[in-house]
Amino acid sequence: MTLLLTRNYTRGVSAKRMREKENLTIDSTVGGGGDIWMRLVGLYAVSGIKPNLKIEILIPGFLRNLARYTFGDRLNILDEAGQNEIKLCYTVMGIRHLLPGIISGKRFISPYQRAVIKDKKTTGPKDVFNILIYQITDLFGWVQVPAAKWIPYYQGFLEVIAIKQLRWLNYEQFAHQLEKDAPLIYSKLNADIPLSPELSFPEDLKDNVVIFPTGTSRQFIPLEWAKENLPNAYYAFFHKDPSLVEFKSKGLKTVAFYKEAGDIIALSKKAGWTLSTDSFPSHLLQYATDKCAITITEVLRSRIISPVFKGKVIDSVVACHPCLHLNRTVPCAAGYMECLNWKNKVYTQNIVNSLPQ
Numbered sequence: 001m002t003l004l005l006t007r008n009y010t011r012g013v014s015a016k017r018m019r020e021k022e023n024l025t026i027d028s029t030v031g032g033g034g035d036i037w038m039r040l041v042g043l044y045a046v047s048g049i050k051p052n053l054k055i056e057i058l059i060p061g062f063l064r065n066l067a068r069y070t071f072g073d074r075l076n077i078l079d080e081a082g083q084n085e086i087k088l089c090y091t092v093m094g095i096r097h098l099l100p101g102i103i104s105g106k107r108f109i110s111p112y113q114r115a116v117i118k119d120k121k122t123t124g125p126k127d128v129f130n131i132l133i134y135q136i137t138d139l140f141g142w143v144q145v146p147a148a149k150w151i152p153y154y155q156g157f158l159e160v161i162a163i164k165q166l167r168w169l170n171y172e173q174f175a176h177q178l179e180k181d182a183p184l185i186y187s188k189l190n191a192d193i194p195l196s197p198e199l200s201f202p203e204d205l206k207d208n209v210v211i212f213p214t215g216t217s218r219q220f221i222p223l224e225w226a227k228e229n230l231p232n233a234y235y236a237f238f239h240k241d242p243s244l245v246e247f248k249s250k251g252l253k254t255v256a257f258y259k260e261a262g263d264i265i266a267l268s269k270k271a272g273w274t275l276s277t278d279s280f281p282s283h284l285l286q287y288a289t290d291k292c293a294i295t296i297t298e299v300l301r302s303r304i305i306s307p308v309f310k311g312k313v314i315d316s317v318v319a320c321h322p323c324l325h326l327n328r329t330v331p332c333a334a335g336y337m338e339c340l341n342w343k344n345k346v347y348t349q350n351i352v353n354s355l356p357q
Contacts (some may be wrong), residue, residue: 024165025056025078026109027089032216033261033280035111036063038156039090040071041185041287041306045177046160046169047074058086065194066261066284070185088163091143095133098143108143110134111155111162115303118151119322138164155303175307182287182308189265189288196258201270202234209233209355210255210271212264214241215279217325218332218339219297225342226252229352233275236267268292273356278304286311293354297339298323312354317347 028039036059043055051074058078059067068077091098091108098108113134137143146162150171157174160166202208211233213221223243226235227250237244239256248254257263264281265288268274274292276282282294286309293312294305300322301315316322318340324333331337341347 022052023054023056024163025086025088026163027058027086029058029060030090030092033060033063034283035090035155035159036060037280037283038154039159040067040075041178041181042156042160042174044071044074044185045156045174045181046166048177048181049169049173062259063261069194069262070188090159095130095137095143102137102142107141109159109162110143110145111158113143113145114148115151115158116324118148119299119324152300152302154305154307156306158303178306178308185287189262189284190269193262193265194260195262195266196260198239198256198258199260199263199266201267202253202255205234205255205267205270205272207272208253209273209275210236210267212236212274212276212279212281212285213247214238214243214281215277215328217298217328218323218336219277219279219295220328221277221295222338222342223247223250223252225348229348230275230355234271236264236281265289275351275355293351295341295351297321297341298325314347314350314354316341317344317350 028036031039040057040059043057047053047055054076055074056076056078058080061080064077064079067075071077087105088107088109089101091110092112101108113130134143134145138145141164144162144164146158150158150161153171156178157171160174161169209230211221211226211230213226213235214237223246226247231252234253234255235247236255236257237247239258244254244256255267257267261284264284268285268289268291274285274289275295276285276292277295278297278299285292286294286306290310293314295314296304296316298321301313305313320334320340326332328337332339
């Protein structure tokens with residue numbers, strides 16, 4: 001009798017553990033818009049490979065409607081209000097800043113930590129110490145990081161392989177599922193996506209190029225470069241971006257998008273062609289259109305461009321590529337305020353040549 005009760009208890013505990021393993025709840029409110037979109041794409045692929053895995057994810061409000069529309073058949077996109085505290089959180093912070101959360105029971109995902117060290121191109125004593133610390137914290141699951149071998153791979157894969165619960169996944173599986181999902185995602189993003197009511201389109205947009213010149217770092221297209229090389233294009237900005245006023249005041253044509261991320265896709269669909277820096281808009285466009293060229297400045301092409309994208313890519317041509325992503329209000333590691341690509345004639349000509357004649 002005692003043996004039977006013990007077996008039933010053990011089975012009950014095992015079943016409970018199995019149920020726990022089949023649930024994944026994540027706070028993904030930290031990171032750039034492109035990072036969050038690639039997480040969604042990556043987790044959507046994971047859910048296609050393993051349908052019995054229930055994935056719940058909290059994301060910023062500006063992406064929520066488009067994410068539910070695109071990925072809601074497999075992912076549960078959470079609302080901020082009324083949700084229980086989430087223990088597993090994406091982060092861009094260092095260990096020192098994460099200690100209070102670790103002590104309180106939170107667990108973190110840090111997809112960028114090893115990539116940052118790699119992109120610096122030099123490894124000092126501090127970096128060696130940080131690598132060791134992250135190996136320890138990853139071992140215990142406190143701060144989970146992807147293996148160093150995956151750093152050159154698509155970031156959508158890095159975002160998910162950092163999670164210990166998903167390390168059964170290999171890149172071949174992931175890329176295969178991404179290929180399977182791409183037509184479905186494309187068809188959704190080219191249908192009736194959520195849009196801002198304020199969004200409007202210039203009448204001649206269909207005969208012109210729309211450019212998304214934005215980015216928090218040196219991928220941002222300099223105003224003078226835009227005036228000299230593509231003066232007749234439409235430059236698209238978030239309606240509250242001061243750069244919209246600046247570009248317009250210098251005689252360039254501008255168009256605004258608003259709070260719904262789908263506005264970016266809608267502007268691209270209405271235009272004759274799209275050019276985007278490797279910033280947030282490019283990540284949406286890689287899954288929504290092939291009539292697009294994306295410029296690479298800082299980050300590795302292999303890491304930032306989806307393997308399913310069929311548009312054009314203008315790769316960096318400068319020797320200092322790749323480099324660290326730093327706010328464009330401060331000089332880069334080499335002391336420049338603008339990426340050297342924007343001063344390179346070959347890079348500029350490659351961009352101009354990518355546009356339809």
